[in-house]
Structure formats: C-alpha cells, structure tokens
Amino acid sequence: MKDTIFLIGFMGAGKSTVAKCLKEQYGRRLVEMDQMIERREQMPISRIFEENGEAYFRQLETGLLEELAGSRRLVVSCGGGVPFRSCNVDIMRRSGWVIFLTATPETVYERVKNSHHRPLLEKNMNLPFITGLMEERREGYEAAADIQVSTDGRKAEEICEEIIKRIRESEEKPELSR
Ligand code: S3P
Numbered sequence: 001m002k003d004t005i006f007l008i009g010f011m012g013a014g015k016s017t018v019a020k021c022l023k024e025q026y027g028r029r030l031v032e033m034d035q036m037i038e039r040r041e042q043m044p045i046s047r048i049f050e051e052n053g054e055a056y057f058r059q060l061e062t063g064l065l066e067e068l069a070g071s072r073r074l075v076v077s078c079g080g081g082v083p084f085r086s087c088n089v090d091i092m093r094r095s096g097w098v099i100f101l102t103a104t105p106e107t108v109y110e111r112v113k114n115s116h117h118r119p120l121l122e123k124n125m126n127l128p129f130i131t132g133l134m135e136e137r138r139e140g141y142e143a144a145a146d147i148q149v150s151t152d153g154r155k156a157e158e159i160c161e162e163i164i165k166r167i168r169e170s171e172e173k174p175e176l177s178r
Contacts, residue, residue, distance in 0.1 A: 004074040004096030005163065008141055010134050011080040011118050012108035013101040014151040014159070019077035021156040026164065028075040033064055033082070045079075049119040062088055069095040081120075083144035084137070092144070097167050100145035101159070105131040107152050146170065 005022060007015040016032060023030040034045055037060050041048055048057050061082055068076060069091050076096075082088050083098075092098045103111070109127050116122060121130070142148065147166050151159055 001072065002094070002096055003072055004068065004076060005167070006076045006078055006082075006092045006096050006098045007101055008078050008083050008092075008098060008144060009080065009101035010103065010108055010130075010137065010141070011121060012111035013080075013103045014111075014156070015077040015080075015101055017156050018101060018151070018159050018163070019075045021160045022075040022163070025157065025160055026075075028073050029071070031068060031074055031076045033061060033077060033079050036064060037061070037079075044117060046117060046119045046122065054119075058085060061085075062091075065091045080137075084140050089144045093146070097147065097170070098145045099163055100141045100148045101151050102141075102148060103151045105134055108134070 005028065007019055009015055019030055019032065022028050037048070037057070038044055041060070043051070045057065048060075058081065061079055062085060065082070065088055068074060074096075078092075082092075089098070105127055109130050112118065112121060112130075113125060120133070124130075124133075147163070147170065149159060149162055149166070
C-alpha cells in the first residue's frame with residue numbers, strides 16, 4: 001500500500017520543516033532519517049562519516065528505509081543523499097509517494113550557511129560548491145520523484161497543502177505525476 005510520504009531533496013531544501021508541518025497538520029507519524037540514525041549510532045552524522053566512512057552511513061540509510069517500508073501513514077524526511085542508490089528509490093516508490101522539494105542554490109545557501117552538522121558542506125560552505133553539487137544531483141532527484149514542489153519563498157503550510165492536493169490528484173489520475 002502506497003501511503004507514506006517521502007520527502008527528498010538537497011540539503012536545506014526544507015524537508016525537515018515541511019515534514020514537521022505534515023505531522024502537525026495531517027497527523028502523520030514523523031521520521032527524521034538523520035536523527036534516527038544518530039540516535040541509534042549514538043553519534044552525530046559527521047562523526048559517523050569520520051569514523052566509519054560514507055559507505056557505512058549509506059548502508060544505514062538503506063536499512064532504515066527497509067524497516068520503514070513496513071509502516072503506514074508516515075512522513076519521512078530523507079537525508080539528501082537517499083535517492084542516489086537505486087534500491088532506496090525502489091523501496092520508497094513501492095511504499096509511498098516520493099516528493100522532491102526544490103530550492104535555488106541561493107535559498108539553500110542562506111538556509112544552511114550557519115549550520116555545522118553536514119559533513120559534505122563543512123569544508124565547502126559556499127554558493128559555487130552548492131550550485132555544482134545541486135546540478136550534479138538534479139537528475140537523480142527528478143528521476144526518483146513522483147511529484148516536484150518548489151519551496152522558495154513559501155510557507156511550510158502552503159507547501160504541505162500543495163503536496164496533499166497533488167497526491168490526491170495523482171491518486172485519481174496517475175498520469176499527472178512524473
Ligand atoms: C546528506 C544530507 C544530510 C545527511 C548527510 C548527507 C547528503 O541530510 O544525510 O549529511 O548526501 O545530501 P539533510 O539533507 O537532511 O541535510
């Protein structure tokens with residue numbers, strides 16, 4: 001049954017904020033993948049990367065998605081790298097709706113510039129790097145997603161409403177998504 005909502009997109013695209021809003025407004029159970037992994041490993045993502053490497057972290061993401069596929073009515077805020085393993089995309093598309101939240105590199109930079117928990121940006125906290133990585137990743141996000149929603153200059157409530165409306169439309173007319 002396809003009813004979980006998976007939010008994908010670049011770091012700083014607004015996945016956590018929108019997921020929280022979907023929990024509050026639509027009573028979905030919220031799963032923050034990064035937070036859950038940190039809790040289980042009892043260390044921040046940056047230390048997981050340092051001590052065990054990125055491949056280990058990516059395996060934890062896949063394992064967690066496999067577990068989540070068995071639950072209903074979740075909203076899952078995915079880590080920004082989740083759609084770049086095809087097995088992850090298969091799991092998400094089988095068990096839910098994959099929503100790609102977009103933002104311009106400028107918006108992302110403004111949202112993430114003062115945070116220090118993202119190992120991929122830690123030594124690259126600048127607009128050209130963000131622009132380049134986002135460009136590299138765009139195709140992967142688009143290919144994984146059922147629905148694409150812009151977050152630039154919009155309130156979380158408005159984005160949630162659009163997501164729910166477009167999921168309903170897609171359920172009624174599957175040819176509208178993708
Ligand atoms: C990553 C994004 C991060 C986190 C990790 C790797 C990525 O999550 O999973 O630092 O590869 O884009 P957010 O997108 O929630 O920042």
